[in-house]
Structure formats: structure tokens, C-alpha cells
Amino acid sequence: xxxxxxxxxxxxxxxxxxxxxxxxxxxxxxxxxxxxxxxxxxxxxxxxxxxxxxxxxxxxxxxxxxxxxxxxxxxxxxxxxxxxxxxxxxxxxxxxxxxxxxxxxxxxxxxxxxxxxxxxxxxxxxxxxxxxxxxxxxxxxxxxxxxxxxxxxxxxxxxxxxxxxxxxxxxxxxxxxxxxxxxxxxxxxxxxxxxxxxxxxxxxxxxxxxxxxxxxxxxxxxxxxxxxxxxxxxxxxxxxxxxxxxxxxxxxxxxxxxxxxxxxxxxxx
Amino acid sequence: xxxxxxxxxxxxxxxxxxxxxxxxxxxxxxxxxxxxxxxxxxxxxxxxxxxxxxxxxxxxxxxxxxxxxxxxxxxxxxxxxxxxxxxxxxxxxxxxxxxxxxxxxxxxxxxxxxxxxxxxxxxxxxxxxxxxxxxxxxxxxxxxxxxxxxxxxxxxxxxxxxxxxxxxxxxxxxxxxxxxxxxxxxxxxxxxxxxxxxxxxxxxxxxxxxxxxxxxxxxxxxxxxxxxxxxxxxxxxxxxxxxxxxxxxxxxxxxxxxxxxxxxxxxxxxxxxxxxxxxxxxxx
Amino acid sequence: xxxxxxxxxxxxxxxxxxxxxxxxxxxxxxxxxxxxxxxxxxxxxxxxxxxxxxxxxxxxxxxxxxxxxxxxxxxxxxxxxxxxxxxxxxxxxxxxxxxxxxxxxxxxxxxxxxxxxxxxxxxxxxxxxxxxxxxxxxxxxxxxxxxxxxxxxxxxxxxxxxxxxxxxxxxxxxxxxxxxxxxxxxxxxxxxxxxxxxxxxxxxxxxxxxxxxxxxxxxxxxxxxxxxxxxxxxxxxxxxxxxxxxxxxxxxxxxxxxxxxxxxxxxxxxxxxxxxxxxxxxxx
Numbered sequence: 001x002x003x004x005x006x007x008x009x010x011x012x013x014x015x016x017x018x019x020x021x022x023x024x025x026x027x028x029x030x031x032x033x034x035x036x037x038x039x040x041x042x043x044x045x046x047x048x049x050x051x052x053x054x055x056x057x058x059x060x061x062x063x064x065x066x067x068x069x070x071x072x073x074x075x076x077x078x079x080x081x082x083x084x085x086x087x088x089x090x091x092x093x094x095x096x097x098x099x100x101x102x103x104x105x106x107x108x109x110x111x112x113x114x115x116x117x118x119x120x121x122x123x124x125x126x127x128x129x130x131x132x133x134x135x136x137x138x139x140x141x142x143x144x145x146x147x148x149x150x151x152x153x154x155x156x157x158x159x160x161x162x163x164x165x166x167x168x169x170x171x172x173x174x175x176x177x178x179x180x181x182x183x184x185x186x187x188x189x190x191x192x193x194x195x196x197x198x199x200x201x202x203x204x205x206x207x208x209x210x211x212x213x214x215x216x217x218x219x220x221x222x223x224x225x226x227x228x229x230x231x232x233x234x235x236x237x238x239x240x241x242x243x244x245x246x247x248x249x250x251x252x253x254x255x256x257x258x259x260x261x262x263x264x265x266x267x268x269x
Numbered sequence: 270x271x272x273x274x275x276x277x278x279x280x281x282x283x284x285x286x287x288x289x290x291x292x293x294x295x296x297x298x299x300x301x302x303x304x305x306x307x308x309x310x311x312x313x314x315x316x317x318x319x320x321x322x323x324x325x326x327x328x329x330x331x332x333x334x335x336x337x338x339x340x341x342x343x344x345x346x347x348x349x350x351x352x353x354x355x356x357x358x359x360x361x362x363x364x365x366x367x368x369x370x371x372x373x374x375x376x377x378x379x380x381x382x383x384x385x386x387x388x389x390x391x392x393x394x395x396x397x398x399x400x401x402x403x404x405x406x407x408x409x410x411x412x413x414x415x416x417x418x419x420x421x422x423x424x425x426x427x428x429x430x431x432x433x434x435x436x437x438x439x440x441x442x443x444x445x446x447x448x449x450x451x452x453x454x455x456x457x458x459x460x461x462x463x464x465x466x467x468x469x470x471x472x473x474x475x476x477x478x479x480x481x482x483x484x485x486x487x488x489x490x491x492x493x494x495x496x497x498x499x500x501x502x503x504x505x506x507x508x509x510x511x512x513x514x515x516x517x518x519x520x521x522x523x524x525x526x527x528x529x530x531x532x533x534x535x536x537x538x539x540x541x542x543x544x545x546x547x548x549x550x551x552x553x
Numbered sequence: 554x555x556x557x558x559x560x561x562x563x564x565x566x567x568x569x570x571x572x573x574x575x576x577x578x579x580x581x582x583x584x585x586x587x588x589x590x591x592x593x594x595x596x597x598x599x600x601x602x603x604x605x606x607x608x609x610x611x612x613x614x615x616x617x618x619x620x621x622x623x624x625x626x627x628x629x630x631x632x633x634x635x636x637x638x639x640x641x642x643x644x645x646x647x648x649x650x651x652x653x654x655x656x657x658x659x660x661x662x663x664x665x666x667x668x669x670x671x672x673x674x675x676x677x678x679x680x681x682x683x684x685x686x687x688x689x690x691x692x693x694x695x696x697x698x699x700x701x702x703x704x705x706x707x708x709x710x711x712x713x714x715x716x717x718x719x720x721x722x723x724x725x726x727x728x729x730x731x732x733x734x735x736x737x738x739x740x741x742x743x744x745x746x747x748x749x750x751x752x753x754x755x756x757x758x759x760x761x762x763x764x765x766x767x768x769x770x771x772x773x774x775x776x777x778x779x780x781x782x783x784x785x786x787x788x789x790x791x792x793x794x795x796x797x798x799x800x801x802x803x804x805x806x807x808x809x810x811x812x813x814x815x816x817x818x819x820x821x822x823x824x825x826x827x828x829x830x831x832x833x834x835x836x837x
Contacts, residue, residue: 038794051602052772059771059775061769061773061780062769063685063768063780064768064790065515066515069515077683078685101443147406149406152491152512152513153512154324154515155511170323170326172488174492175406175408175491175492175502176490176491176492176504176512177490177491177793178491178512178794179793180794181792182793184404186408189396189397189400189407190400190404190407191405193406210682218835238453271727274729278729279640279644279728279792282637283640283650284643285632285634285636285637286636286641286645286654286703287658288637289654289657289699290653290654290657291777292661292696293657293660293661293664295672295676295719296664296672299671299672299675300671300672335831346701353565355570355571356568356575359572362568363568364566364572371576374819374823375576375579377819378815378816378819379575379578381753381757381814381815381818381819382582382757382811382812382815383756383758383759384757384759385757385759385785385786385788385789386582386586386757386788386808386811386812387582388583388789389788389789389808390586393585393792394585410790419578419616422575425743425770426575443574449806450557450558450561451559451565452558452562452564452565453561453581455564473663476559476663479665480664480666480668482665482666482667482759482760483760483789486815487789489791507667507760510670510671511667511670511760511763511764514670514671514674514764515764526671527671528779530668530671532667533665533667533668537663537668538663541659541660541663544663545656545659552634
């Protein structure tokens with residue numbers, strides 16, 4: 001009996017090796033259209049670049065159109081893989097999309113480097129963004145009106161920030177600027193401004209605030225102690241096709257996750 | 270045989286000439302087909318005069334954008350109309366040939382520079398300038414008006430110059446013969462005679478300002494609210510479409526953006542028709 | 554009371570000043586961009602692929618994307634535009650249809666590019682299923698530059714002396730023979746300037762392209778159904794998404810190239826035009 005079992009095992013193993021052998025000789029080729037979140041896009045283009053070096057027969061087209069459009073695009077078939085930087089919400093979970101969490105990301109409140117304020121509580125953040133606090137002196141800063149800069153409608157960062165920080169209340173912005181770079185440049189140029197971006201994009205032109213005393217760094221995002229966190233999602237309609245699966249597997253595999261870590265992101269595998 | 274061939278050729282030329290009309294028809298059909306249902310559902314009044322634009326809550330009121338478009342266009346015309354008419358008069362009446370041959374290409378070049386380049390310069394130079402010298406946030410109606418004024422200038426100058434040149438030389442000669450100075454002649458005879466043509470230029474110039482998209486997004490700050498001062502940010506109708514179109518899912522939001530397009534298209538059409546009638550010198 | 558003489562002086566001064574302001578604005582814009590952008594442009598910048606999301610490397614794919622979209626739009630729009638121009642000048646006469654068609658072309662010229670974008674998105678991208686592609690973008694641009702080509706062809710054909718046509722008819726040529734062999738041949742350079750100006754406009758167009766051609770930039774396009782990102786859109790994305798100093802430097806480089814394209818287009822169309830009018834005058 002044991003022998004039979006061993007034989008079956010060996011045969012299965014051989015078959016599976018043969019199977020994978022066949023699969024790898026059969027070269028996957030084609031075009032993979034990926035679109036969505038502008039935040040995840042920045043990361044995905046770098047991943048796609050490396051992936052295409054490795055698999056020259058696969059062309060990965062990446063489009064930066066925003067999370068909502070990425071989710072809808074994956075559902076409508078405009079994109080093979082949709083990118084989102086927020087969880088699905090509203091009707092979206094019912095559309096039959098498969099979610100792959102690629103990495104976890106925080107959203108750091110940013111201010112001008114000359115702003116003396118270093119920390120805000122979640123409550124203060126909420127009040128600032130919905131317009132109940134309008135002057136920096138109310139949160140321990142200088143006496144100057146706050147320039148509240150938010151992202152454009154449909155941005156995943158905006159969606160996630162609204163969901164987490166001020167839930168059901170609409171924001172009361174001073175400016176709406178386009179893209180991570182847009183809001184960062186806006187804050188960099190205005191001593192009284194506040195906005196939010198992924199910690200990865202924080203550079204010397206702006207200062208990231210701590211929230212409730214917690215710094216927006218990878219370890220705190222992973223531990224869940226930093227309060228404003230959101231996922232980076234890949235979405236496929238139903239189960240991924242072999243081509244889609246190949247890219248997703250590679251991104252979630254050691255090579256992709258290693259790249260993410262090098263970019264300062266929080267790997268999920 | 271030859272006759273048949275000539276007939277076929279003539280008909281295909283007619284067909285080619287009709288293409289622009291066909292495109293207009295297609296534009297109208299596609300935009301109205303997507304946008305009208307939403308206007309019908311929201312109600313024309315609510316859509317046009319609603320003060321709030323909150324796509325996430327499916328509240329679609331475009332009044333702040335209509336006001337923003339109108340205000341920034343008026344402000345830009347306050348800058349570009351006097352400058353444009355002066356320059357057109359200069360080109361037609363005063364400029365020596367040598368200066369004219371420098372200015373003409375300059376104006377063509379101004380017309381040819383892509384709007385995204387204007388927006389980029391506005392973003393990198395004008396916005397910080399306004400922020401530092403006039404106060405934050407810099408992204409403002411004023412920044413937009415200056416950029417749009419520069420973009421509308423070539424149209425105003427070109428059409429106004431044509432209109433001035435079209436004034437019969439005898440008018441001018443008669444005025445000068447009566448002892449009027451050159452400037453008196455320009456002011457009292459030539460410009461009034463060219464009035465409707467100049468006005469056509471102003472109308473088409475405002476059309477350019479209203480229709481401009483990229484430069485508007487880049488410098489206006491995009492807040493859908495009615496501004497209190499020229500230093501406040503605004504959002505134009507064009508910016509509304511361009512900002513959110515890429516994000517908008519098929520559904521009410523996308524429909525609302527097409528509906529914004531309908532309003533924009535309507536406004537531009539009225540301007541084009543007005544300019545057309547003015548240029549033919551008809552009384553409105 | 555200021556004397557008429559003083560007024561004349563002040564007015565002339567204002568007229569001269571207006572043109573210097575315009576000249577200064579153009580030079581200021583060009584200088585601002587070129588001074589910071591020219592250093593970025595070298596052989597590597599225009600001949601290598603972008604790396605690391607556009608922060609490093611060149612803009613080869615963007616240049617190819619621009620060329621591909623321009624090629625499609627000019628190949629589609631030129632024959633239609635020229636044929637339309639021929640019909641309006643040679644065939645239509647005082648036919649009421651000609652008025653309608655001319656108005657249609659003017660109308661089309663006034664339609665904002667974002668409306669073309671909405672139309673192109675709804676029609677080419679979604680309805681015809683061409684997706685975000687060079688073909689969708691090229692077709693939309695073809696619609697946009699049609700008016701330029703119709704108008705300049707019209708002017709060029711009108712400039713051909715009537716005596717040429719009369720001579721041709723006297724020799725027993727049919728209308729089409731006259732038009733194709735005599736009129737078009739002499740009008741060709743003028744028509745070419747229209748096409749070049751159309752190309753100049755197409756190269757800088759952004760808003761319509763944003764909604765139709767997508768924004769992919771890491772591989773060269775393999776077919777007309779590939780997505781492409783032209784230089785103008787690349788500039789916009791770098792300016793707005795540029796989270797890296799390398800990106801801003803490349804934005805200035807790209808803006809400089811766009812301005813160069815427009816300058817070259819304008820200079821070459823001027824050169825052709827002046828050559829053309831000279832030869833016409835000589836022949837007459």
C-alpha cells in the first residue's frame with residue numbers, strides 16, 4: 001500500500017514537473033493593459049519596466065487615470081488589470097472583481113517645512129479638512145489662515161483620506177490640485193498649506209506630520225499604528241487570465257516585493 | 270464618359286466639403302446622447318443653477334463653474350481687448366513695414382504655442398509670483414485671466430487688423446483732408462467704421478478663453494465655488510470636464526461631465542454665430 | 554486742455570508700446586522655457602527611451618507617439634480639407650450650400666478641444682472600440698485641424714489668377730482637368746502651408762489627446778491601436794505628477810521641444826508662402 005502511494009506520488013510529481021515544463025516552453029506573449037490610481041501607477045510603471053526587461057514578449061501598457069476609473073475600467077474591460085489605492089466601496093464589491101493587495105501605503109499629512117506644527121490629532125485633521133479649524137493658531141501654530149489643498153475628485157488618495165479622516169462630511173478645500181506632484185508642489189510653495197501624500201513622495205520641499213504622535217513610516221503602516229493607511233490593489237474581472245496572473249505573480253513574488261521594499265513601500269509578502 | 274467622371278468628382282468634392290458639418294453633427298449627437306438624460310433627470314434649472322458640485326453624492330450643479338468661466342473670461346478680456354485693439358491699430362495704421370514684418374510672425378507664434386506650454390509657464394512663473402507678491406494661494410482667477418489674455422490676443426489682433434484694413438481708404442483720406450490729425454482720424458473715423466469687425470475679434474477671443482482647458486486646470490486652483498476676489502481659485506467648465514473625465518465611471522458622474530460639455534458647446538456656438546454675423550457687418 | 558498735437562503724440566506712444574508689450578511677452582515666455590530647457594536637450598534626450606517613470610532617460614517614445622498621431626491626422630484631414638477647399642472655391646459659387654459649409658467649418662474651428670476630447674472618447678474610444686490609441690487620437694486631431702486646412706486651401710486656390718483657368722478652358726480642358734492640372738498645381742505650396750500649420754497645431758494639442766490616446770510611454774507603439782503619449786501630454790503629466798527634480802527638468806526640455814516644433818512649422822510655412830507669392834507674381 002505504501003509503495004503504491006509512493007509510486008502515485010512520484011508519478012504525480014513527474015507529471016507536474018512535465019506540466020510546468022510544458023507551460024514554460026509555451027511562451028506567454030501579448031499586451032497587458034493596466035490602468036488606474038495615479039499613486040499605484042508611479043510604482044507600477046517601475047515594476048512593469050523591470051518585468052518587460054525580463055519578459056520581452058509581453059508588453060505592459062500602464063495608464064494613470066485614477067482609482068475610480070481603474071476599478072470601473074477593470075469591470076468594463078478597458079483595463080486587464082485595474083489599479084486602486086483605496087478599498088472597493090458602494091456597489092463596487094458586488095461587481096465580481098478579484099482583489100490582489102500589492103502593498104500597503106500610508107497617507108501622510110504634509111505642511112511647509114517652515115511650519116512649526118509637528119503633530120496633529122485625527123480630530124484636528126478632520127476639523128481642518130472640513131473647514132471647522134481655519135487658522136494654524138488653533139492647533140498651536142502661527143496666526144495664519146490654513147490653505148487646505150486636496151486632490152481632484154476620483155483620486156484614490158482623496159477617497160481614502162475622506163473615508164478615514166472625515167468619513168461622511170465633505171471637505172472644504174482652498175485649492176484642488178492634480179496629482180501627487182501637484183499637491184506637493186502646492187504645499188512646497190505655500191507656508192500656510194496642508195495636504196496629504198504617500199510618504200514615499202515626501203521629500204525635503206515639504207514636511208510630513210505625525211498623526212496622534214505616530215510617524216508615517218513603513219513599520220508603523222505595517223503594524224497598523226499609523227491611522228491613515230490604505231491598500232494598493234490590483235483588480236481583475238473574475239479570475240485573472242494566464243497573462244494577468246503572470247504579472248501579478250511576479251509582482252507578489254520575491255523580485256517584485258523586493259523592488260517595492262526598495263521604494264520604501266510596505267511589502268505584503 | 271467625361272461628363273460622368275466630372276459628375277462623380279464634383280459629388281465627391283461636395284461630400285468632402287460636407288465632412289465638417291458631419292463632424293459637428295456627430296459631436297452634437299454623442300455629447301447630447303450621454304449628457305441630456307442627466308440634465309433631464311436633474312432638471313435644467315437644478316443643473317444650471319445648482320450651487321454645489323459633489324459627484325460622490327451625485328449632486329451636480331454647475332453654476333459655480335459657469336460663473337467662474339464667465340468671470341475669468343471677462344477679466345482676461347479686460348486685459349487683452351485694449352492691448353489687442355491698440356496692437357491691431359498699430360499694425361494697420363502706424364507700424365513701419367520693418368516692424369510689421371517682425372510683429373506678424375510674433376503674433377503667429379503666440380497663436381501657435383501649445384496651450385499646455387502656456388499653462389506650464391503660468392504654473393512655474395505666474396502662480397509663484399502672485400503667491401509671493403499678492404498673497405496665497407497663487408492659483409487664482411488672476412493667474413488664469415493673464416494666461417488666457419495672452420492666448421486670446423493673437424485672435425483679437427488678427428481679426429481686428431483685418432477689420433481696420435477693410436475700412437475704405439476714402440474715409441481716411443476725407444478725414445485727413447478736413448484737417449483731422451492721424452489719431453483723430455483713427456479714433457473718430459477708422460475704429461468706428463471697423464467696429465463690428467473688431468467686436469467679432471473680441472467675441473472669438475472670448476471664445477478661445479472660454480474653451481481653453483489645459484492652461485485653466487494648471488493655474489486656476491479648480492475650486493468649484495464663486496470667488497470673492499480675483500486672488501481666489503475658480504474652476505471653469507472646461508477644467509471640470511478635463512479634471513474628472515478620466516476618473517468618472519460610466520454613470521451619472523460621466524453623464525454630468527458630458528452635460529457640462531453640452532453647456533460649453535452651447536456657449537461657444539452662440540459666440541461663433543454672433544461673431545459670424547458681426548463679421549458680415551449685420552446689425553444684431 | 555491738451556492740444557491735438559500732444560494727444561497725437563500720446564496715442565502714437567501707446568500704439569508703439571502695445572506692440573512692445575506683446576513682443577516682450579512672447580520673448581519672456583520663450584526665454585523662461587528655453588533657458589531652463591535647452592540644457593536638457595541632447596542626442597540622448599531625443600533618442601532614448603524613458604526610464605524610471607520618466608524621471609530619467611529620454612523622450613523617444615513621446616516623439617514617436619507625436620509623429621504617429623500627427624501622421625494619421627494629416628493623412629486623414631489633408632485630402633478631405635483640400636477637397637473641401639476646392640469645392641468651396643471652384644464649384645460652389647453662390648450656392649447656398651457653400652455658406653452653410655463655410656459656417657460649419659468656422660463653427661468647428663471654435664469648438665474647444667475638450668469637447669473634441671469628449672466626442673473622441675465617446676465615439677472612437679468607446680463606440681467604435683478603438684480604445685485609447687494612436688488611431689483614436691489621430692482621428693480626433695484630424696477633425697480638429699480640418700478647418701485650418703480648408704481655410705488655407707481656399708486662400709491658396711483663390712490666389713491663383715483667373716487667367717490661368719481661362720487659358721486652360723480655352724485649350725478645351727474640362728473643369729476637373731483645369732482644377733487638378735492647373736489650379737492645384739499652382740496652389741500646392743499654399744496648400745502645403747495649411748497642412749504644416751495644421752500639423753503645428755496637432756503637435757501641441759493636449760486636452761483632446763488626454764481623453765483619446767491614453768498615456769502609455771514605455772514601449773514604442775506597435776500598431777495604430779497602441780496607446781501613445783505625445784509630448785504635449787507628457788509635459789502636462791510631468792508638470793502635474795512630477796514628484797522628482799528630474800521630472801521638472803525633463804518638463805522644461807519637453808516644453809522647449811514643443812516650442813521649437815511650432816517655430817519650425819511657422820518659419821517653414823512662411824518661407825514656402827513667400828516663395829510661392831514671389832513665383833506667382835513673376836509668372837503673372
